[in-house]
Amino acid sequence: MRILLFILRKEFIQIFRDRMMLPMLLLMPLMQLLILPFAADMDVRHLKIIIVDNDHSPVSKSLISKFTASDLFEIYAISGSYNEALKLIETDKADIILQIPHGFERNLIREGSEKVAITADAINGVKAGLGTSYLNAIIQNFNQDIALEWSNATSLTPPLDVRYSFWYNPYLRYKNFIVPAILVLLVTVISGFVSALNIVSEKEKGTIEQINVTPIKKWEFIIGKVLPFWLIGIFDFSLGLLIMYYVYGIQIVGSLSTLYLFAIVYITGILGFGLLISTVSHTQQQSMFVAFFFIMIFILMSGMFTNVESMPPWAHTISSLIPVTHFMHAVRAIVLKGSVFLDLWVDMVYILCFDVVAIAAAVINYHKTV
């Protein structure tokens, strides 16, 4: 026990003395939480639309006025020809084209129906999908208005009255979705990868030899290395929760103790993973790239931005094996929905399994010899 205290003291002195370490552990989370949510905004609005009006009739004009009123669309140009509009899409100036055909008003009244064409730049799938849906909704709305206005309204069956409600995030704020995820990412990076770098730097400098020849036991060394980062991880997590509340106004609906229980179990596992990375790399550059590789995959597969359920089955399986997925889901559910532990026990089981595997692999892989 006494030996453990000595190692801990050494680690803390090293961390507090290192000019790079402390800013990295304290300033980086602050910066990330303050900057990333503004950049990582996948909300779809201000779509640049070009309207090709070949009709110039009162009906087409009043349809266009619907778009000036909406803040989802920004009319980039009202152009005369489709080819001109297409050119603007090609050069990335606009996102979507609405084409109103010649004789639009006349055909609507005489034939009872007419087509308008929507052409979207679909390279960005989210934008194109949601954009055309918005556009459709606006047109349908307009359609109901004019149908009621022009025909004798009484003979018509009114459309179904569909009401929406958006639970847990009624104003559809994208920040409510992304800030908890960034908090999770941050805890992962700090406790997992900074700890890996720390051990590898000891290898690079050769000071690990000196520790290896002392009577320090394997578990004492591992705990001594891991505990400071464990504390820092919990500290950063708490700091993040404060920022979430005071800067972004996101209130934690669920119980704080459940949240911390998940955080404690998760950070333990990730530290084990960091230890594992450090046992297989020789230089800081290598562990940096390995860490970068895993962070990339974690970010993409954990459902941070996209819905996990829409993935193909094999990807879904991989995603459910990644602990980040479960911690992210748990944090979001507790913070936004107020889920209780019983709702999330499956996630807890996954994280615990990961803990056991990562720590066991790290301990087996770590040798006191070079």
Next chain:
Amino acid sequence: MAFLHKEFLHVFRDKRTLLVMFGLPIAQILIFGFALTNEVKNARLLIVSPVQDTESKKLIEKIDASSYFTVTHIVPTRQNLEHYFRNNEAQCALILPDDFSASGVSPSQVQIVADATDPNFAKTVVFYLSAILGEFQQQSQPAQSIPMAIKTEVRMLYNPSLMGAMNFVPGVIALIMMIVCTTLTSISIVREKETGTMETLLVSPLKPFLLIISKAIPYTVLSLVNLSFILLLSNLVLDVPIRGSILLLLFECLLYIIACLALGLMISNIASSQAVAMMISMAGILLPTLLLTGFLFPLENMPWIFQWLSNVVPARWFFIIVKSIMLKGVGLEDVWLETTVLIGMTVFLLAVSLKRFKIRLE
């Protein structure tokens, strides 16, 4: 030539870094191509249906048949609704009234509840579900057609199936070349400084200019190999087309590679140790490339200061160029502005870094 040989050896000896350099694009392309879809598929839907009559059954069947939704629960009352949302058994709910009827004279009121933890998902779900409801209503009353119906004909340009990969492949190219050329180059030069071998190189009869060239060539080759690898992979596995001219694409890539190399050289001038070089290139170069290029997050949603900052990120311009040439198939006449900006940046970076390259160590 001997120097070139030495540099190539340096690059090929570090197997682990090489592995990551090739593993990263493979993993990214596969994930982006197959795993990340922005489409909504199999969203778990709960239906509250107090009465089970033929009409509501027909509606439920119709919804379940669509690929967007999977009906997981049908419950009679809306009690406990929140429970299903909290443990994630339902992502959206459709609440039908006691007297649901789509064809009656008075309209039924139906309610859609969506879990808006993910706002974009919630919006898409609501759109799809209301579209299905509207279709259902029209089908159940075929005799009556709505007068003055405006129909829409949607055409998705370049990417009809809304694949996520389309947007990501050019982004991955920009990112990987940035890592290879900037990060690795700067680290390799700084390493020579750190180990003291730079001194040896500088006193050799080799001109400093040639020294830089021989440093740069292996990484250029490596990134060109990587590039063709990414292009082949995305073309063969993901069916991402290359619509424009390959020569033009290669020319633009070379331009970008030179800009990245110059950037790496600049970092190596400033940095004193490998750790510092790594920090600068990670925080100062990679992070802005990831964030401000527009391939992960749309630029137009960002605060103006970020949008303004994104103008100085070379990858941002390169991304637009690659996207336009590869996916839209345009020629030089449509990307001349972006190309000019990129050329300007390259010349500027080269001039600054060559001027500051010290041929003597303090």
